[in-house]
Structures are given as structure tokens and as C-alpha cells.
Amino acid sequence: MQEKIYTKVCTFAEKNRIFDRCSLVVAGVSGGGDSMAMLDLLRRMQKQYGYELQVVHVNHGIRGMEAERDQMLVEKTCKDQGIPCQTYCYDVPGLSALWKNGLEETGRKVRKEAFCKTIAKTERAGQGRSVIALAHNKNDLAETILHHLCRGTGLRGLSPMKPEKDGIIRPVLCLERKEIDEYLKERQIPCVLDSSNLEDEYTRNRIRHHVLPVLEAEINERAVNHMTETSELIGQADEYLSHQGIQLAEAARTEEKNFLFLDDFFEKEEILQKYAIREAVELLTGNVRDLSMIHVKKVMDLYRSCTGAKISLPLGLLAERTYEGIRITAAKVQETPENKEYLLPVPGVLNCPYGCFETKIFHWSDQKICEKKYTKWLDYDKIKYDISVRTRKTGDYLIVNSSGQRKKITRCMIDEKIPREYRESLPLAAAGNEVLWMVGGRINERYKITSETKNVLEIKYQGGKCNE
Known part of the structure; x- marks a missing residue:
């Protein structure tokens, strides 16, 4: 079984070209089963693809002795196998209060910082690209899809994980959690269990413990596989529509920090309007994380308002109804004789x-x-x-x-x-x-x-x- 799984991961890597021109793989390893299995697979594939392998472990300063146990396991495994390992310790609760973010968001930020630091120390010019390896699997993808679907999402939220994108690879995204468990057992790979994964306090855990098991037991035992297959198709549709949106947004660009969507733009298919507006915001600001579909719809509704009507958008942007159409630009602070606005x-x-x-x-x-x-x-x-x-x-x-x-x-x-x-x-x-x-x-x-x-x-x- 372990060789079948290894071959499956290699085939997945080839199909998605995740190691193309890759000279350095920095693996995020928590000590849990998914990341420990990924580390073993990456080490086995190392000779075939010729990349340098390093490990990053982040101690979030949350779970006390349990977190120290995780750190010791990862460091010992890397030492025994001759894999360079960088451990980073952060006071995530303290940083969360300082940055006014949730623990989960703060954790993402410090992990990103840890990866960037390691790559900066190791990366050498002219030697190919460096990638970050994360241990997301099919079940993680299905849980995220359900979470996004219940909260409300667009196509992008239904295809949230890619095998390779923006320097991040997910080598075990082709495996279900039960396959990973089997691989760990057969290879006798030590791993630890994060006790917080057993609690139902987090929405994702409730989906993992209660929703997915019911879907697999009572609806279709291949529910996870079908969701991941559908996610791939949705991702292809999203990429196509994004490309169309970029073309429409670029056609509306009047200067570097200014987009003017003319009357004929609002005669196009509604979905293309939505993608073009999102792409315009991304071109202006570099991201669309804080832009929801509610904001996009408000921009479209603004077209039916009278000339001079305005709405503010996230990231310091302003949308205004003009005689020609809708202008999106950087918002300006207004001043009046009485006070400042x-x-x-x-x-x-x-x-x-x-x-x-x-x-x-x-x-x-x-x-x-x-x-x-x-x-x-x-x-x-x-x-x-x-x-x-x-x-x-x-x-x-x-x-x-x-x-x-x-x-x-x-x-x-x-x-x-x-x-x-x-x-x-x-x-x-x-x-x-x-x-x-x-x-x-x-x-x-x-x-x-x-x-x-x-x-x-x-x-x-x-x-x-x-x-x-």
C-alpha cells in the first residue's frame, strides 16, 4: 500500500509540475500525521528531483508542554535523517492582542514570516526556484469547501487549494486522510496529535468530526473525492473568468490609479462585470482579501444611481457614479471649514x-x-x-x-x-x-x-x- 501511495504522489507531482525548476523545498512540519507523512515522501522524492530539502517548525506558544513535545519530535526526526531544520518560537497570543487579530490569522502571519526567513537564508541566485511545501490533503480541501459554502463564497472560495501556486506546493493534496494514516502505519513514522483538533470549539473541527462523516456514511462514501474533483473544475472556470476580468479591467484603466467602467461595460454578462471589478481592485491595491461580493454588487448598483453618488470600498478605494459610468480610484479625505471628515x-x-x-x-x-x-x-x-x-x-x-x-x-x-x-x-x-x-x-x-x-x-x- 505504501508504494502505491508513493507512486500516486509522484504521479500527482508530475501532472501538476510542482517540482519544475525547483532547487529548494522548505517543508512546514508541525509533527502531526499529515506533515510527517509529507516529509517522508519529500525525502524519498528528493533524489528523483534533485532539490534541497529543509524543514520549518513553528512553536506558536499556545499549548505549553504539548507544543514542546511536537517541537522535540520534529527536531529529532530531522536530525536522525540529516535534514536541516529551523525552529521558530512565537508568542502568538501576545502578538494577536498587539496586532488586534485572531489567533488563527496571527498564526498564519508568523508561519509566513518563518518560511520567508528560511528561504532568505538559503536561497542562492541562479539556482532555480524555492517553494514552500504544505501538508494539506483532500479532507482539508473538502472541509474548507464546506466551510466557505456555508459562510457564502464565490467560485474562488470553492477552489481554495491548488497543487502549486505562488511558490506554495501541496504534494499530498491527492491523498485522503485515511491513505495518509495507512502510510504512517506501514512506514512506522512517528507523529503527534494536536489536542485542539479533538475539540469542537472550532468550526472546521465540527465539520471534520460531524458533517463529513455523515456525508460519507449516509450520502456517498466517495464524497470527499467528488468534492475535490469538483473543486478542480471550479478552479479552471475561475481562472478563465479571472482572465476575462483582467482584460475588461485593463480596458477600463485610464491611468495607474484610476479605472473608468463605461456604459457599455454594464451591458456585459453580470459575472464578467463582477470579475472585472474585483480585478480592478486587485490591480489598484495588490489584493482583494477584504473585498466581498457585497461590495462588488454595491458598485454595480451604483451604476443605477444619480451622477455624483459615491460609496467607499475597502483598502482605501472610492467608487463614484459619473456621467460616463463608474470610476474607481483611491479615496481622498475630505475637509470642510467646520471640521475634517x-x-x-x-x-x-x-x-x-x-x-x-x-x-x-x-x-x-x-x-x-x-x-x-x-x-x-x-x-x-x-x-x-x-x-x-x-x-x-x-x-x-x-x-x-x-x-x-x-x-x-x-x-x-x-x-x-x-x-x-x-x-x-x-x-x-x-x-x-x-x-x-x-x-x-x-x-x-x-x-x-x-x-x-x-x-x-x-x-x-x-x-x-x-x-x-
């Missing part, structure tokens, strides 16, 4: 003299409405224009009841018993003269969450004179 990125973080504002968007599914004083939820689909952060100015108003009655913001401040000395400096989240939220006080009735709400905008405020 700061465009609020959605989603994203704004640090300005009025404090720190953090926003995110999520799908509404009848959750308990947030009642915190400095965190508010608004119906995102009802917000048609840019949100800015500023202090009060003449003409500001708030909708105070369900019938749409307006009240001047100064009157609202009096009703909220805000001290006179703080009224001029109180931060407001506003769209034009319509105030959405008096920070620390009430929100606009028009944008309150209802049973018809689909997408929620969360605004969280930290710092400033109004902070508790």
Missing part, C-alpha cells in the same frame, strides 16, 4: 483624531442584536452612500422613529444629555447630513436591524473623548 473603510479600521473605528460586515441570521454602547449594528443594505466620521455641522439630522421623523442633531444631543462642552467634539458616523450614529449614543432608526435585514454593518469605536 474621514472616510470610514467598510470593512476595515480607521485611526483618526476622533478615535479608532473598526468595521466589519456579516450575514444576518437572527442573532441577538448587539446592545453595547460603543459597538453598533446597522442594516448595511440600506446605506447607499459613503460613511464619514466627523463632528457635527449645520444641517445634520437623525431619523428618530419608524415613520421617518427627522430631528436636528443638536436637539438629539440635548435629549441624550450630552454635556455642552462635548457636543462640538462628539464623533458622528454620517452619510452626508444624515447621521447614522452618535458615538456613545443613539443610532438612526432608518438603519436599525429588522426581520428583513440581510447584511449587517458592525461599527466598533475605541478611544477618543467619549470612550468609557
Whole structure:
């Protein structure tokens, strides 16, 4: 069985050309079964492909003695087999708090840093390319597909792992977890079990422990294989549409930091419009990680608005309806004689003299409405224009009841018993003269969450004179 698996991995590597012109493979090895099996396979294939093999192990500083056990196993295995090994230790919980990221996101960042450091130390000019090897398998891919599908995703989210892309290879992506277990057993390869993988606290673990087993037992025993085959087809479709999107985006480029999508663009197939807008954002910023399909749809909806209408996009971009079509460019901070306005990125973080504002968007599914004083939820689909952060100015108003009655913001401040000395400096989240939220006080009735709400905008405020 082990030779059959080895041949399968070699065939997979040849088909996807993952070792082409490869002089250095840096393998991420945690000590778990998947990565230890991958390390053994890479060592066996080393002679055939002629690459240098090195190992990176990252101790995240989370699981105490268990993490030290993992580190010792990886280091001993590499020493016994003569494989260079670099161990990096990070205080991920501390860095997570410092960077204001989740543990998972912080873990990804430090692992990327560890790989980059190792490649920088080892890579030599003119000797081929260096790649990072990750031990994702078919089950990992199926779990990720289900996770993305349940949260909402485009085609790209249904083809999230490639055998080789952007310097990352996945040599065991052709194997199911049960094949890896069999390989470990037959080859008598030592490995460890991460106890956090047994807990149902994480969504991925619940999918692994409960959803996939039911699919395989009660729907189709080859469910994992079928999902990975479908993911490959979806990936091919996504690549084709991305290519079409790039061509349309390039045709709309008017200068380096400016795209103008003309009227005839909005007569094209809707899916091509979506891909072109995403590609324009990527060309402007270098990534589309914070751009959701909600933002893309808002750009498309903006075309049906009146000239001059604007919306802010993540990554500091602005979309504006012009006479010719839709212009996407870098947002500019606006100034008025009374005060300064700061465009609020959605989603994203704004640090300005009025404090720190953090926003995110999520799908509404009848959750308990947030009642915190400095965190508010608004119906995102009802917000048609840019949100800015500023202090009060003449003409500001708030909708105070369900019938749409307006009240001047100064009157609202009096009703909220805000001290006179703080009224001029109180931060407001506003769209034009319509105030959405008096920070620390009430929100606009028009944008309150209802049973018809689909997408929620969360605004969280930290710092400033109004902070508790």
C-alpha cells in the first residue's frame, strides 16, 4: 500500500509540475500525521528531483508542554535523517492582542514570516526556484469547501487549494486522510496529535468530526473525492473568468490609479462585470482579501444611481457614479471649514483624531442584536452612500422613529444629555447630513436591524473623548 501511495504522489507531482525548476523545498512540519507523512515522501522524492530539502517548525506558544513535545519530535526526526531544520518560537497570543487579530490569522502571519526567513537564508541566485511545501490533503480541501459554502463564497472560495501556486506546493493534496494514516502505519513514522483538533470549539473541527462523516456514511462514501474533483473544475472556470476580468479591467484603466467602467461595460454578462471589478481592485491595491461580493454588487448598483453618488470600498478605494459610468480610484479625505471628515473603510479600521473605528460586515441570521454602547449594528443594505466620521455641522439630522421623523442633531444631543462642552467634539458616523450614529449614543432608526435585514454593518469605536 505504501508504494502505491508513493507512486500516486509522484504521479500527482508530475501532472501538476510542482517540482519544475525547483532547487529548494522548505517543508512546514508541525509533527502531526499529515506533515510527517509529507516529509517522508519529500525525502524519498528528493533524489528523483534533485532539490534541497529543509524543514520549518513553528512553536506558536499556545499549548505549553504539548507544543514542546511536537517541537522535540520534529527536531529529532530531522536530525536522525540529516535534514536541516529551523525552529521558530512565537508568542502568538501576545502578538494577536498587539496586532488586534485572531489567533488563527496571527498564526498564519508568523508561519509566513518563518518560511520567508528560511528561504532568505538559503536561497542562492541562479539556482532555480524555492517553494514552500504544505501538508494539506483532500479532507482539508473538502472541509474548507464546506466551510466557505456555508459562510457564502464565490467560485474562488470553492477552489481554495491548488497543487502549486505562488511558490506554495501541496504534494499530498491527492491523498485522503485515511491513505495518509495507512502510510504512517506501514512506514512506522512517528507523529503527534494536536489536542485542539479533538475539540469542537472550532468550526472546521465540527465539520471534520460531524458533517463529513455523515456525508460519507449516509450520502456517498466517495464524497470527499467528488468534492475535490469538483473543486478542480471550479478552479479552471475561475481562472478563465479571472482572465476575462483582467482584460475588461485593463480596458477600463485610464491611468495607474484610476479605472473608468463605461456604459457599455454594464451591458456585459453580470459575472464578467463582477470579475472585472474585483480585478480592478486587485490591480489598484495588490489584493482583494477584504473585498466581498457585497461590495462588488454595491458598485454595480451604483451604476443605477444619480451622477455624483459615491460609496467607499475597502483598502482605501472610492467608487463614484459619473456621467460616463463608474470610476474607481483611491479615496481622498475630505475637509470642510467646520471640521475634517474621514472616510470610514467598510470593512476595515480607521485611526483618526476622533478615535479608532473598526468595521466589519456579516450575514444576518437572527442573532441577538448587539446592545453595547460603543459597538453598533446597522442594516448595511440600506446605506447607499459613503460613511464619514466627523463632528457635527449645520444641517445634520437623525431619523428618530419608524415613520421617518427627522430631528436636528443638536436637539438629539440635548435629549441624550450630552454635556455642552462635548457636543462640538462628539464623533458622528454620517452619510452626508444624515447621521447614522452618535458615538456613545443613539443610532438612526432608518438603519436599525429588522426581520428583513440581510447584511449587517458592525461599527466598533475605541478611544477618543467619549470612550468609557
